[in-house]
Amino acid sequence: MLNKIRELIKNEADEADWKYHLVPVVKYAKKLAKAMNANEEVVELAALLHDIGRLRFGGENHNITGIPEAEKILKEHNAPQDVIDEVKHCIESHRGKKEIPPKTTISKIIANADAMAHFDILPAFFYWLSKKQTFEEAFRWIDSKIDRDWNRKLTLPEAREMMEEKYKAIKLVLKSNEEYM
Numbered sequence: 081m082l083n084k085i086r087e088l089i090k091n092e093a094d095e096a097d098w099k100y101h102l103v104p105v106v107k108y109a110k111k112l113a114k115a116m117n118a119n120e121e122v123v124e125l126a127a128l129l130h131d132i133g134r135l136r137f138g139g140e141n142h143n144i145t146g147i148p149e150a151e152k153i154l155k156e157h158n159a160p161q162d163v164i165d166e167v168k169h170c171i172e173s174h175r176g177k178k179e180i181p182p183k184t185t186i187s188k189i190i191a192n193a194d195a196m197a198h199f200d201i202l203p204a205f206f207y208w209l210s211k212k213q214t215f216e217e218a219f220r221w222i223d224s225k226i227d228r229d230w231n232r233k234l235t236l237p238e239a240r241e242m243m244e245e246k247y248k249a250i251k252l253v254l255k256s257n258e259e260y261m
Contacts, residue, residue: 084157102128108239109189129149130170133171147172173190192239198226199226199229199247
């Protein structure tokens with residue numbers, strides 16, 4: 081099941097989204113699962129499916145639109161209901177919104193891994209945003225996103241420890257560019 085869903089998501093995502101977001105989310109989710117003794121297969125399924133709503137319908141409310149899509153995919157692959165329920169909760173809560181907090185260890189892993197992936201793709205953010213915004217707008221958005229991820233989404237001590245050096249380095253680079261704006 082896991083291999084088939086991995087291939088399905090890889091085929092649905094564009095190359096950049098697969099390489100620069102989904103693969104890093106899976107990588108960090110698996111690292112956190114090992115560190116926290118969580119079910120690695122369920123964690124990987126949730127990491128692969130966490131953005132299915134965005135892939136199919138766009139970013140607006142993708143934590144909601146992805147729930148029925150993931151359920152349909154998992155049912156087609158004969159996943160047990162408890163796995164389906166866990167993955168649905170992971171999708172619903174992965175954005176770190178106060179109204180829908182992650183309640184299980186696995187959902188906390190997915191929300192944290194989603195934020196952790198952002199720390200790896202800083203150059204890609206500039207590339208993607210350069211087509212839509214001025215450098216200054218992109219710069220401020222990235223600074224705000226990194227701070228939001230660090231302060232709101234990285235709730236697990238294990239995740240913060242893994243990302244602390246990168247966070248400090250990113251903030252140093254961003255701060256050093258402020259004088260040019």
